[in-house]
Amino acid sequence: DDASIPAYAARLNAPQRDAVLTTEGPVLMLAGAGTGKTAALTARLAHLVATRRAWPSQILCVTFTNKAAREMRERVAGHLGVNSEGIPWLGTFHSICAKMLRRHAELVGLQSNYTIIDTDDQLRLLKQQIVDAGEDVKRWTPRQLAGLVDRWKNRGLNPSDIDAGENEAFANGRGREFYQLYQDRLKALNACDFGDLMLHMLNIFRTHTDLLAEYQQRYKYILVDEYQDTNAVQYLWLRLLAQSHKNICVVGDDDQSIYSWRGAEVANILRFEKDFPGAHVVRLEQNYRSTPQILGAASGLIRANSNRHEKTLWTEANGGDKVRVIGVWDAPEEARRVGEEIERLEAEGASLDSIAILVRAQYQTREFEDRFIQIGINYRIIGGFRFYERAEIRDALAYLRIVAQPQDDLAFERIYNQPKRGLGAKTLEKMHQHARRQGMPLAAASLELADSDELPARAANTIGGLMRHFLAWREAAETISPSDLLRLVLDESGYNDMLANDRTPESAGRAENLSELARAMEEYETLGDFLEHVSLVMDNDRGDQEETVTIMTIHAAKGLEFDNLFCVGWEEGVFPSQRAIDEGGLASLEEERRLAYVAITRAKRRCTILHAANRRIYGQWVSSIPSRFIEELPEEFIDQETTMTGGASMWRANWSENEDPFAHVAKDRPDRAQSRGPGWQRAISSGYETAQTRLREPGRSAASFAAKPRSDIAIG
Ligand code: ATP
Numbered sequence: 022d023d024a025s026i027p028a029y030a031a032r033l034n035a036p037q038r039d040a041v042l043t044t045e046g047p048v049l050m051l052a053g054a055g056t057g058k059t060a061a062l063t064a065r066l067a068h069l070v071a072t073r074r075a076w077p078s079q080i081l082c083v084t085f086t087n088k089a090a091r092e093m094r095e096r097v098a099g100h101l102g103v104n105s106e107g108i109p110w111l112g113t114f115h116s117i118c119a120k121m122l123r124r125h126a127e128l129v130g131l132q133s134n135y136t137i138i139d140t141d142d143q144l145r146l147l148k149q150q151i152v153d154a155g156e157d158v159k160r161w162t163p164r165q166l167a168g169l170v171d172r173w174k175n176r177g178l179n180p181s182d183i184d185a186g187e188n189e190a191f192a193n194g195r196g197r198e199f200y201q202l203y204q205d206r207l208k209a210l211n212a213c214d215f216g217d218l219m220l221h222m223l224n225i226f227r228t229h230t231d232l233l234a235e236y237q238q239r240y241k242y243i244l245v246d247e248y249q250d251t252n253a254v255q256y257l258w259l260r261l262l263a264q265s266h267k268n269i270c271v272v273g274d275d276d277q278s279i280y281s282w283r284g285a286e287v288a289n290i291l292r293f294e295k296d297f298p299g300a301h302v303v304r305l306e307q308n309y310r311s312t313p314q315i316l317g318a319a320s321g322l323i324r325a326n327s328n329r330h331e332k333t334l335w336t337e338a339n340g341g342d343k344v345r346v347i348g349v350w351d352a353p354e355e356a357r358r359v360g361e362e363i364e365r366l367e368a369e370g371a372s373l374d375s376i377a378i379l380v381r382a383q384y385q386t387r388e389f390e391d392r393f394i395q396i397g398i399n400y401r402i403i404g405g406f407r408f409y410e411r412a413e414i415r416d417a418l419a420y421l422r423i424v425a426q427p428q429d430d431l432a433f434e435r436i437y438n439q440p441k442r443g444l445g446a447k448t449l450e451k452m453h454q455h456a457r458r459q460g461m462p463l464a465a466a467s468l469e470l471a472d473s474d475e476l477p478a479r480a481a482n483t484i485g486g487l488m489r490h491f492l493a494w495r496e497a498a499e500t501i502s503p504s505d506l507l508r509l510v511l512d513e514s515g516y517n518d519m520l521a522n523d524r525t526p527e528s529a530g531r532a533e534n535l536s537e538l539a540r541a542m543e544e545y546e547t548l549g550d551f552l553e554h555v556s557l558v559m560d561n562d563r564g565d566q567e568e569t570v571t572i573m574t575i576h577a578a579k580g581l582e583f584d585n586l587f588c589v590g591w592e593e594g595v596f597p598s599q600r601a602i603d604e605g606g607l608a609s610l611e612e613e614r615r616l617a618y619v620a621i622t623r624a625k626r627r628c629t630i631l632h633a634a635n636r637r638i639y640g641q642w643v644s645s646i647p648s649r650f651i652e653e654l655p656e657e658f659i660d661q662e663t664t665m666t667g668g669a670s671m672w673r674a675n676w677s678e679n680e681d682p683f684a685h686v687a688k689d690r691p692d693r694a695q696s697r698g699p700g701w702q703r704a705i706s707s708g709y710e711t712a713q714t715r716l717r718e719p720g721r722s723a724a725s726f727a728a729k730p731r732s733d734i735a736i737g
Pocket residue numbers: 032033034037053054055056057058059060061274277308309310579580581582622
């Protein structure tokens with residue numbers, strides 16, 4: 022009876038409750054978007070604690086983003102009336118492993134204050150190795166090598182595990198050698214990269230069975246959200262931890278697997294029942310998130326994929342608007358249009374928090390940022406390191422990293438001459454030589470060099486001065502707050518002066534960013550805590566004081582939901598991405614389609630899809646054709662609209678059965694003529710042709726053409 026049902030389970034339907042109450046043994050929850058998988062997982066966590074099956078510290082719960090972890094933590098804490106800090110092992114794979122590795126760093130030759138390096142550092146390090154080894158960095162690029170190393174790490178492979186066949190992939194069989202050198206170098210720097218967080222912990226568990234046994238006992242229950250996106254190393258790690266008690270509950274949706282490019286394997290979810298025989302399988306079919314129109318559009322779209330498990334989704338909700346598909350002239354107009362729609366929503370009483378804009382690629386955000394700044398709509402960008410990627414922020418962080426960890430040579434290289442101190446490559450080379458000879462970090466080597474006569478007096482003086490600052494900052498770090506330390510460092514290093522003397526328009530913005538960094542640091546007690554936070558943040562939202570529109574990539578939107586959703590840039594070459602089209606394989610296009618499915622299913626009430634007829638990509642105007650995904654949306658669930666006299670709907674109408682306008686596209690852009698459905702060809706080809714002709718008109722550069730008033734450029 023209802024009276025005995027605790028609050029956290031009150032709202033759940035029967036299969037959800039089943040997933041919550043089946044506490045012992047393996048459980049697999051396989052269900053479509055918005056069916057309450059995450060809700061059930063959250064209730065399960067609350068249930069395990071409320072019924073005293075486990076203390077919060079005995080539950081390992083993996084979410085896909087830090088944001089998701091935060092939300093789940095608050096919800097559970099609310100249900101149980103406990104402190105939200107009281108669920109220590111709730112987080113992403115990376116944050117959990119980073120925390121574990123701090124405790125056991127010495128087992129893989131690191132100290133507990135190791136640094137987590139980012140892609141930029143990774144590339145610099147790899148480049149150095151390729152050059153040192155006498156290979157041509159143009160032929161064998163650092164990026165290529167980084168990709169290879171990442172893929173190996175994602176699969177749980179150490180250098181010694183790489184077999185000859187795979188090794189061939191880089192520099193005529195030197196891949197394994199570079200991988201080994203890179204790992205050695207990282208160790209010497211007391212650092213690891215993102216992939217190492219998982220790999221090191223997997224290695225530790227594999228080789229220290231006693232420790233593994235301890236952890237197997239500690240975590241009485243394991244919960245994993247978004248399981249379809251786990252990669253091999255994560256999967257192996259989970260399997261080790263769950264092996265003894267097998268109380269593992271995973272939830273996922275094969276239609277939402279969108280990280281195969283990062284090594285995720287949908288097969289993991291399908292293999293679960295083999296690994297954990299007798300697993301209890303729960304299927305959810307009722308969608309609580311979206312209107313039937315949105316659900317119908319998304320389900321119709323994903324049906325075009327061949328490699329999937331058909332799922333039934335239904336909703337009790339009725340009514341709601343159809344999914345709107347709007348064609349506009351170009352990208353700036355797309356941003357203008359979205360701005361107008363948002364203002365309209367606001368006028369109707371919608372909160373900005375209920376609105377999100379989903380882009381396929383980061384570069385698309387720029388246009389919206391510009392527009393929103395212009396018309397004064399608050400926005401934030403989530404997903405990616407945008408803020409922390411800025412040069413001045415990275416400089417400041419490099420200083421702080423050296424203060425925290427003087428072995429950090431990468432940070433040292435970044436700032437030894439930033440601001441400019443007149444130290445050149447020659448001096449750096451001397452420092453490197455000395456460091457290598459003495460087997461010491463660059464910072465220590467520079468300190469020694471400054472006191473020797475190996476450097477010209479001026480350089481020696483400069484370095485000596487800088488190093489004395491570092492010594493002082495290290496002392497100061499013991500007593501003052503991280504944000505005060507930052508202010509001190511910026512002042513004494515000459516960084517602030519450099520910005521003050523900088524007359525370029527950007528310098529004010531740089532200074533603002535640094536103040537923002539200091540503000541962000543105020544929340545942290547120690548420098549170490551802050552630096553760890555920085556290396557782990559995926560979503561850089563700035564608190565919840567103000568209402569904001571959210572702009573993010575579809576990848577970052579996984580698991581989230583919004584009342585009002587704008588999906589922008591649905592054009593061939595943007596979405597699906599040009600890369601997916603070029604690769605041409607079914608696999609990459611199906612992954613793009615799953616991404617489109619994830620996008621639409623984030624919408625609760627209104628979903629608007631936009632596409633532009635012209636877009637500037639890498640400085641070039643290109644005319645674009647609507648995404649094939651638009652064509653795949655069942656007509657009954659969509660409303661087409663266009664601000665041009667032409668646009669997608671016109672293109673459809675204009676097409677005549679007797680012509681084969683598609684032949685044109687095939688001739689002009691063979692790359693675009695491949696791998697698409699027949700309905701799609703028909704719908705877009707005539708429109709594409711028109712746009713092409715227009716752009717070729719003599720005396721009109723594509724750019725000036727695009728800037729003409731709309732009436733002048735009507736298609737059709
Ligand atoms: P996704 O696949 O996108 O991650 P999901 O399956 O995890 O989706 P949730 O995010 O857990 O779905 O739930 C979707 C929405 O439905 C949320 O707003 C949630 O609060 C609501 N919901 C979940 N279960 C129920 C229920 N039994 N009754 C009413 N609302 C529910």
